[in-house]
Amino acid sequence: MSVNRRKFLGASLLAGAGSALTAGNERGMPKPSPRRSANGKLAIGILGVGGRGRSHVQQLLYREDCEVTAINDIDPKALEACNQLFVKAGKPLPKAYLKGDRGYLDLLQNAGTDAIIIATPWEWHTEMAIESMKAGMYTATEVAGAFSLDECWELVNTHESTGSHLFFLENVNYRRDVMAVLNMVRQQVFGELIHLECGYQHDLRDVKFNNGKQEYGGGVEFNDRGFHEARWRTQHSVLRNGDLYPTHGIGPVAMMADINRGNRFVYLTSMASKGRGLHDYIVNHPQGGPDHPNAKIEFKLGDVVTTMIKCNNGETITLFHDTNLPRPYSLGFRVQGTKGLWMDVNQSLMIEGKTKSHEWTKADEWLRKFDHPLWKKYEKQAENAGHGGMDWFVIHSFVEGAKTNAPAAIDVYDAASWLCITPLSEESIALGSHPVTFPDFTRGRWLKNKNTFASGDLY
Amino acid sequence: MSVNRRKFLGASLLAGAGSALTAGNERGMPKPSPRRSANGKLAIGILGVGGRGRSHVQQLLYREDCEVTAINDIDPKALEACNQLFVKAGKPLPKAYLKGDRGYLDLLQNAGTDAIIIATPWEWHTEMAIESMKAGMYTATEVAGAFSLDECWELVNTHESTGSHLFFLENVNYRRDVMAVLNMVRQQVFGELIHLECGYQHDLRDVKFNNGKQEYGGGVEFNDRGFHEARWRTQHSVLRNGDLYPTHGIGPVAMMADINRGNRFVYLTSMASKGRGLHDYIVNHPQGGPDHPNAKIEFKLGDVVTTMIKCNNGETITLFHDTNLPRPYSLGFRVQGTKGLWMDVNQSLMIEGKTKSHEWTKADEWLRKFDHPLWKKYEKQAENAGHGGMDWFVIHSFVEGAKTNAPAAIDVYDAASWLCITPLSEESIALGSHPVTFPDFTRGRWLKNKNTFASGDLY
Numbered sequence: 052m053s054v055n056r057r058k059f060l061g062a063s064l065l066a067g068a069g070s071a072l073t074a075g076n077e078r079g080m081p082k083p084s085p086r087r088s089a090n091g092k093l094a095i096g097i098l099g100v101g102g103r104g105r106s107h108v109q110q111l112l113y114r115e116d117c118e119v120t121a122i123n124d125i126d127p128k129a130l131e132a133c134n135q136l137f138v139k140a141g142k143p144l145p146k147a148y149l150k151g152d153r154g155y156l157d158l159l160q161n162a163g164t165d166a167i168i169i170a171t172p173w174e175w176h177t178e179m180a181i182e183s184m185k186a187g188m189y190t191a192t193e194v195a196g197a198f199s200l201d202e203c204w205e206l207v208n209t210h211e212s213t214g215s216h217l218f219f220l221e222n223v224n225y226r227r228d229v230m231a232v233l234n235m236v237r238q239q240v241f242g243e244l245i246h247l248e249c250g251y252q253h254d255l256r257d258v259k260f261n262n263g264k265q266e267y268g269g270g271v272e273f274n275d276r277g278f279h280e281a282r283w284r285t286q287h288s289v290l291r292n293g294d295l296y297p298t299h300g301i302g303p304v305a306m307m308a309d310i311n312r313g314n315r316f317v318y319l320t321s322m323a324s325k326g327r328g329l330h331d332y333i334v335n336h337p338q339g340g341p342d343h344p345n346a347k348i349e350f351k352l353g354d355v356v357t358t359m360i361k362c363n364n365g366e367t368i369t370l371f372h373d374t375n376l377p378r379p380y381s382l383g384f385r386v387q388g389t390k391g392l393w394m395d396v397n398q399s400l401m402i403e404g405k406t407k408s409h410e411w412t413k414a415d416e417w418l419r420k421f422d423h424p425l426w427k428k429y430e431k432q433a434e435n436a437g438h439g440g441m442d443w444f445v446i447h448s449f450v451e452g453a454k455t456n457a458p459a460a461i462d463v464y465d466a467a468s469w470l471c472i473t474p475l476s477e478e479s480i481a482l483g484s485h486p487v488t489f490p491d492f493t494r495g496r497w498l499k500n501k502n503t504f505a506s507g508d509l510y
Numbered sequence: 511m512s513v514n515r516r517k518f519l520g521a522s523l524l525a526g527a528g529s530a531l532t533a534g535n536e537r538g539m540p541k542p543s544p545r546r547s548a549n550g551k552l553a554i555g556i557l558g559v560g561g562r563g564r565s566h567v568q569q570l571l572y573r574e575d576c577e578v579t580a581i582n583d584i585d586p587k588a589l590e591a592c593n594q595l596f597v598k599a600g601k602p603l604p605k606a607y608l609k610g611d612r613g614y615l616d617l618l619q620n621a622g623t624d625a626i627i628i629a630t631p632w633e634w635h636t637e638m639a640i641e642s643m644k645a646g647m648y649t650a651t652e653v654a655g656a657f658s659l660d661e662c663w664e665l666v667n668t669h670e671s672t673g674s675h676l677f678f679l680e681n682v683n684y685r686r687d688v689m690a691v692l693n694m695v696r697q698q699v700f701g702e703l704i705h706l707e708c709g710y711q712h713d714l715r716d717v718k719f720n721n722g723k724q725e726y727g728g729g730v731e732f733n734d735r736g737f738h739e740a741r742w743r744t745q746h747s748v749l750r751n752g753d754l755y756p757t758h759g760i761g762p763v764a765m766m767a768d769i770n771r772g773n774r775f776v777y778l779t780s781m782a783s784k785g786r787g788l789h790d791y792i793v794n795h796p797q798g799g800p801d802h803p804n805a806k807i808e809f810k811l812g813d814v815v816t817t818m819i820k821c822n823n824g825e826t827i828t829l830f831h832d833t834n835l836p837r838p839y840s841l842g843f844r845v846q847g848t849k850g851l852w853m854d855v856n857q858s859l860m861i862e863g864k865t866k867s868h869e870w871t872k873a874d875e876w877l878r879k880f881d882h883p884l885w886k887k888y889e890k891q892a893e894n895a896g897h898g899g900m901d902w903f904v905i906h907s908f909v910e911g912a913k914t915n916a917p918a919a920i921d922v923y924d925a926a927s928w929l930c931i932t933p934l935s936e937e938s939i940a941l942g943s944h945p946v947t948f949p950d951f952t953r954g955r956w957l958k959n960k961n962t963f964a965s966g967d968l969y
Contacts, residue, residue, distance in 0.1 A: 242790075245784065318943065320779045322826050324704045324705050324824060324825055325824025328848060331701075354704045357818050361781055361943065369828065377848075377849060389787060390836060391837070392835070392837055401837055409713060484777065485945060
């Protein structure tokens, strides 16, 4: 029945190119009829049930309005670990799809799901998202950076030709302080926005290397000799030089600056420092040393990659990528307007006429005062979720969107505009920080789109 | 006598192009005979005795080893205010030179001074520094940003052809925390340097505008209707778009990164946000309003100008200029290496293996532990000086250098390399953030120069 409905939806959306093309852009339009499986619950399939995928499964197991009916992975151990979550929750096991790299196609064609979450290694996101949208699924994908602009266009084109929505799972857009600051931005507390900063500044050395047994650290192995993320993530640092992981930083900031909703990214220029951190880590590690084979590797990734982005409406954004050095975790937000600014590294702000001038004031009271309505409403439910509750919100928003087949709160145009920073930054760095332009993935619809992200009282 | 000695020095230095050319670079060479006026004290002339010049005069009045024997300004009121400092200190009045824009030439030719401090509006620094060096003076100039690369070359060429030293008065290089961090950098506490940040982030709206009577604020006037800095500084914000004031940020960081001493700036790219702050200030000020004539002005300066600099040895530097918006003062330092980092906005650091990993630790204890020997030695003397004591150090270093005609601690190559960021950033912004290359003002001598800044126990 789910498959039939899906086919019906697909047919109706494809009836005219016009209707298909507008599907992703008509945020204010009447919503299509709700999608529900036979038992009235949204049926979700998960592609990739490693650490991140299982964390989503756990969130979904808490909910009554949906069920995970199918899971897929290339690793039987991951499937088994995932099954244990269902056992523990006293819920029926999902159908499990194995069969190697393309086992996920089986799931998409045969599992009868309504919606899909993709939580596989970065290089699989686009292929899977495209196949999932083609199969009529309300599709969510985990975050990453893209490999090419073409890939970003493919996501957009597939959404527009199939009518299937793509939800980009940027959880940091739902971080409590970030949503409070978004609330402040919308209430003009900072005046007109002028400059923003953000980044992914996270010492990932214990993620990029381990001993092949434990998930984090304990050795200097990666690729085939590593385990968990080190099996796939580290190789990007070996061969690529750019902002590999832009979205945790740029996502929240893009939403504050109304990107693709009356504003857009115009161009960027990137600069990479030398790369020393990963080599040093290998050489200085008790399990490594100067004679370890990995000590010979020249990592192309600069330790700190800085990107400046110019927005159509005149705002500038500075974006950092800094994952190879010992440092405290910090997304480095700065939101600055004509009336004041907030920074998260010192958790402080200054608002003209409201706080002492020329001085920092601790932000906590302000963040409480401007706590986003959704956080006030869902605080209790979010408590169990990962990453300080923001994971609950991103999954909630996805599920609620999928239930009514509503345009994604963080949509394919967001995904394309944020993901493309990676190949653009690689290009700029390769060209000695030459500026490179952003495509307009909305094909001009940003001129009229309104920013409705987190503006309702449901999600 | 002083003039004769000066002529002699000039002649000897010019005897061969070789000796003149190396004068500014031979930090390890035997020093020329000390320069002293008739009474054994260094005789100093001050060009420009506005607020900044008088603050230097006050510093010099505290000292026993030098005397201010001549002052120059275009404004008789400034000369009179300066004289009052001498009266108050019970010291003989200096010769005063008025006679309009070029009255300073009179001073240079006739006052019998050994050394000169230039504290005039930005557009006079280079002309005066060149004339002062040509007159054989040990010359100090206040900070600014340059107008063209040619001007920077002129400074270098004049130094090299005359043998006169140029001391660039970047006081922030002597800030106590900055010197402690320099000390830490030299002791490899941060490991190998990777990324640096700095800037001039200072709400100057009350400096750029006043009521024509008071120095700061109280109105929205500038140029002929303004007073003090507003008479000359604000016009730069009207017509220029770039990092107008790079040296407070870049000076300290350049010294940490051994710029011109085994390293150099290679290229930069700059980006400017829209400019709203100054217009908003005029429109919202009780003495301004939408009908005030200044409300019509379109200020070309972006409110936040961000610059990325690539260094020869692979380090990156992010530099901010942010003077039009309400915000706390912050030079925004970040010094990051393979073993950890310091930031001044949260006054915190993390050092691998020494502080808690993945966490910020307050920097104060570390800054005390690595307090620079010069600060330990001169703490008491510095107490009376401006800007937290750093003004004492920069003047001390200049005076001690001048007394022995030693190469300047912050020299003409530093001046040129730092000052040129302004025209380079203007060029880059005008070209849509196109990268632009730094000249090598040392003509290759950076390959062998050693970093001796603040390495002695005298200054």
